[in-house]
Amino acid sequence: MLNAALIVFRETLEAALIIGIVAAATRQIARNGLWITLGVAIGLAGAVAVASVAGQIGQWANGMGHEIFNASVLAIAVAMLAWHNIWMAGHGRRLADDARTIGSSATSGEVAISAVTIAIALTVLREGSETVLFFFGIFAGARVSVAALVQGSLLGLLAGAIVGVLIYRGLMRIPVRHFFAVTAWLLLLVAAGMAAQLAQLLIQADLLPPLVQPLWDTSGIVAPDSALGTLLHAMVGYEAQPSATEVAFAVVVLVSVWLATRYARRHVAKGA
């Protein structure tokens, strides 16, 4: 039972953390809770659909279907998070001013939040499909009692959700002055971590060379299977022994999105 709880917890953690960060980052946008719930619902439906055809996906591209599918999902999620950050950099201040003067008319943030809705849906889909597959396995022929496994899984799900709520609460305590800078950087790090995972999948499928493997080894400082390592991996894609290709992907996303947000802040804010 505890084994099942741990497995489900690990699969849920990443989605829960991202939802928590996004929920905080979009606090000034009207009805953000609704948009996020919509993303989770679409993601869950997608997860069941993907899990039910997982066998077929696995057969694509000479057995590299999962890598290509997950890499595509990650690529879109990275693009959506990048888009949200760039849009908020350009329009965030205007949005906050409007909210203060006109009251509850801050509906124009729908553009930015629809992007994170897609990002959430894709994250839930990717992580959720593995959890759903695990559930399928429970019913298909587990040796241990089904009830214990289901209880364990629910416990894991609950633990994942609690971590998501904790990060949300923690972020909401940050003073408004620094709040949007902190959440924007967190989302950018999440996107960069996703880009590194994308690179890892393409290396695993042998579509990209690992170049220098490993570029560095920090497993002595933060072991990948320690609690902190797991948390950092789920949040920002921490790897103790990353290859140069993964680091390059993360750095390219980090720098290009950062430059784009700077550009947006200067040009759009003045022009609008």
Added chain:
Amino acid sequence: MHAFGWARGADASARLPMRVMGPVAALTYGLIILMRSIIIQVMMTPTHAPLDFSRTLRKKRLVQPLRIGRRAAGIPASCLTAVLLLSAVSRAEEPAIEIKIRDHRFVPAEIEIPAGEKRLLIIENEDATVEEFESHSLHREKIIAPHAKASVYVGPLKPGRYEFQGEYNEPTAKGAIVAK
């Protein structure tokens, strides 16, 4: 299964990497152009206007080819394409190593491969439950559906012992790759 037009030989180890490279390079290129047009559109949309893609589409931004030098986005796209093509050229095909998952155990549980070389593992899950092939030291994680096969590349590795597990059945599903 001939989904997406990828040919599958009778032997799964007989891969046709170039057939995969083409679509991946095209997909990457397409994604970069799409991202670029999205960023341009986001820049141009005033706070209260709904997002209107027809404007960018009318300017044919989506179909306009990237120009290296003028268009900064072209540089990462071409680098990536070059890397993909290079990796295709440098690939040496070696016979695949087959591993089976039976009763939540890896058979064989220990595999030897030459150090400094890349090998394709074909893992067949004979169980009715899903398994995830996972290894921190090998840097690999791959879900394997019940009664399905999955391919995973490992290496090139430095000499040493690299352990792997079945994440969903860790007490029994253990194995290692020894690079010599």
